[in-house]
Each structure stands twice: as C-alpha cells, then as structure tokens.
Amino acid sequence: MQNKDFGKIRKALWPIYNYELKKLLPMLGLFFFISFNYTIVRNIKDSIIVHAPGSGAETFPMLKLFGVIPAAVIFMLIYAKLSNILSKPNLFYVTILGFLGFFIAFDLVLYPLHDTIHPHEYMEALQQEFPKARYFLAMFRNWSFSLFYIFAELWGSVVLSLLFWGFANDTTKVEESKRFYALFGIGANIALDVAGRVTSKFGKLRDDLPVGVDPLQYSLDHLILFFSISAVTILFLYWWINRYVLTDPRFYDPSKIKSKAEKPKMSLKESFFFLIHSKYLLYIALLVITYGISINLIEVTWKQQLGLQFPTENEYLEFYGKYNISVAWTTIFMMLFVTGNVIRIFGWRFAALITPSVLLITGIVFFALVIFMDLATPIVAFFGTTPLYLAVIVGLVQNVMSKSSKYALFDPTKEMTYIPLDQESKVKGKAAIDVVGSRLGKAGGSVIQIGLILYFGSLAVATPAIACVLFIIIAVWIVAAARLSKEFAAKSANSSEK
Secondary structure, eight states: OOHHHHHHHHHHHHHOOOGGOOOOHHHHHHHHHHHHHHHHHOOOOOOOHHHSSTTOEEEEEEEEIIIHHHHHHHHHHHHHHHHHSOOOOOOOOHHHHHHHHHHHHHHIIIITTHHHHSSSHHHHHHHHHHHGHHHHHHHHHHHHHHHHHHHHHHIIIIIIIIIHHHHHHOOOOHHHHHHHHHHHHHHHHHHHHHHHHHHHHHGGGGSOOTTTOOHHHHHHHHHHHHHHHHHHHHHHHHHHHIIITTTTTTTTTTTTSSSOOOOOOOOOOHHHHHHHHHHHHHHHHHHHHHHHHHHHHHHHHHHHHHHHHHHSSHHHHHHHHHHHHHHHHHHIIIIIIHHHHHHHOOOOOHHHHHHHHHHHHHHHHHHHHHHHHHHHHHHHHHHTTTHHHHHHHHHHHHHHHHHIIIIIIHHHHHTTTTTTTTTHHHHHHHHHHHHHHHHHHHHHHHHHHHHHHHHHHSHHHHHHHHHHHHHHHHHHHHHHHHHHHHHHHHHHHHHOOO
C-alpha cells in the first residue's frame, strides 16, 4: 500500500515518465530560452523609450497603436509568403536569424550612431510647431529605438506565440499536453527570474565603469550577447528535436496524431455579432477586454513614475530586473498553491473577483500618491521616503499581483466558463472572444491614453482622467464577473442534470 501511495504522490508532483524526458527537456529548454530572450529585450525597450530625448512613457501607446500593429500585419504578410516557399524548419530558422540579425545590428551599429542618425533638430522644430504631437513625433525622432521596441514586441507574438506554440501544438499529443504544458508555464517563470537577474546585474555595474564609457552601451553589449547565445541555443534545440525526438515514433507519428479541429476564422465584425447574441459570451468578452485595457492604463502610468524615480537607463534596468524576479516567483507560488485551493474552497466568483479587486485597491493608493504627491510629501517623509518612491513601490505591487493573478486566477476562471457550453458555442465563442477581446483589450487602452494625452498635453496632466477611466473600467469588470458568476452557476447546474 505504501508503494502505491508513494506512486500516486509522485505522479501528482511529477507526472512525467522517465522515457518522456527525451522530449520534455528539449521542449522545456526551447520555451525557457525563448521566454528568457523575450524578457531581456522587453526590459531594454522600455528603458530606452522612457529615457529617449523628447520621449517618455507617453510614447508607449503611440508605438503600440502606430508601430507594433502595422508591423505585425506586415510581418504576417511576409511570413505567409515565405511559408509557401520554405519548409517549416527553415521558416523557423530564418525567422530566428532575422530577429538575431536586427538585435546584433542595433547593438553594434544603430545604438552607437543614434545621436548621428536620429533627426533631433528637425523633430524639435516640428514639436515647437505641433506641441501636442510631441510623443507621436518622438517615435520618428528616435526611430532606431522605436524599431527596437517593435522587434521586441514582435518577438513575443511571433517567436513565443506563433513559432513555439504552433510547433508544440503540432507535435504534442493530447495526453502529453495535459502534463507538459503546466511545466512549460513554470519554466517560463524561471526564465523570467533568470533574465531579471541578468538584467539587474548589468544595470547595476554602471558604478564601476571608467569615465567616458556609455553605461547603456556596456549593458547592451552584454545583454545582447546573452540574447545571441540564447538564440543560437534555440536554433540548436529546435534542430535537435526535429532530428532526434520527432523521428522517434514514441513521440511523434503523424498517422497516429489526431488532426486538431481548426479554430473557425472569424472577422472582427462576425465575432462581434456572434457575441452580442449571447449574454453569457458577452460577459466573458467583457472580462478579457476590461483586463486588457486596465493593464495597459496601469502599466504606462507606472512606467512614467519609474522613469522619474530612475533617471538613467541602467538604473531603470536594474529595478526592472528585480521586478521580473518578483513576478516570476509570485506567479509560481500562486500557480502551485493558490489557484486550485481558492477556486475549490471559495468558489468561482470569489476567485474571479480577486484580480479586479486587487487592481482597484492598489490603483486607488497608487493614483492618489501620483495625483496628490505634493500634499502627501510631509506625511510620507515622516516614514523616511518620498511620495514618488512610494508610488513606484505600490505600482510594483500592483503590477506583480496583476501579472501573477492573470496566470493563476484570471485565466483558469475564464477557461472554466467555456465548460458548460455546447460544442458550437464553445468553439465559435472562444474564437470570437479571442478576436474581439485581444484586439479591443490591447488597442483600447492605447486609444484611450492617446486621446487623453493629446487632449491634456502630457501623461502627468492626464493622470487624474486616466485614473477615473481605469476605475470605471474595473467597475465594469467587477459587474461583468458577478453577473457571469450567476450565469455560470445556472449553466453548470443544467449541464450536470443532463
């Protein structure tokens, strides 16, 4: 009996058979290094944009709307053409090498020459003529930094989402995915921790550099070197998996792997009309949209405060690396110990309301400190700090909790709501929500911020308005979650009776 009990415990903690390590470990390594690289370039892009001449956190929504989205469309057109010419492995190699080539070129050529190649004087003159367009012009004024930002964002959507998950879904059996994919999530957070430590280390070394050495160039040289070694490792692991794992019939046999049902392709208009005919699906879509907008509004305002608190790129990188580490281990802890227990003990509604409630409470404190910074100075000084630093720390807690609760509570509760639906509503509803939710969630926050920044002239002046919009969005989120809870309970009861 004891051996059987031990076997059950072992299977629960480590649900992998020994022979499967041949496939699991290289796939886990592939995901680890892709996630590692994403964190490295994501940290760099935020630092250089916040501190670029004439720029600031206000430039982020401009870049997302006018830079990343058009670049993603252009990339997909090129990718579709290349997919007709190249095999899947060669397409993978070409894409990774393309990204690697750009980031090396940025480190060795574009950044060292940025003062020469950026049209500062011309853009300064345009800014004088069109002062409200300052942050839109900043994209072109610091065009090589904007390219870095765009390529860094595309690494996440192209390499992480398209290449890795496309490859994993094509080559992983259903029964393997149930055991492998949770480990990929933990591996991604360990990569976040490692990348955070690397970023923080090379941001911190600024104090030991000789006079005349550009601290950011020094950090870039080392961080892009780590990125390059990781990219080469990605290429090697992908080659290894194709050469030695997928040729093993235990792991991959096209004749035995069931073809996955293709997700129906729906336009934005079709998705919207499908959703408005179902109150239940509309509530789920509202959760996704309000989460996306809320995170966008919070992050940009927090990053503006970070830029003020840490006035150099390297100080920003050091702090942001520590932020990565905090997110990584908070997420791992919540995934291991919070997700299942909270849902099981307190129910779906309680678990679904944790994320917006945390954002609301921390948001009130954060925005109060930012908006009433002058009034708060004497009180906060009593505790030996400043309102700006306290706002940064509260924002840190807010962002750590929002990221970790997304993976540990928001995503699981959202996915649970599809369970009691019939097959057509489940498949088409999820596809529609992915289209509407992802687009409106990502673009909605940027559009709101751009409108408020253009109206008020700067993010600092627009902060009270942003806070009001955020609290309205979170209120909609809470109401939608509460109403969805009732619908979910009713549908679950009807489903169990059948």
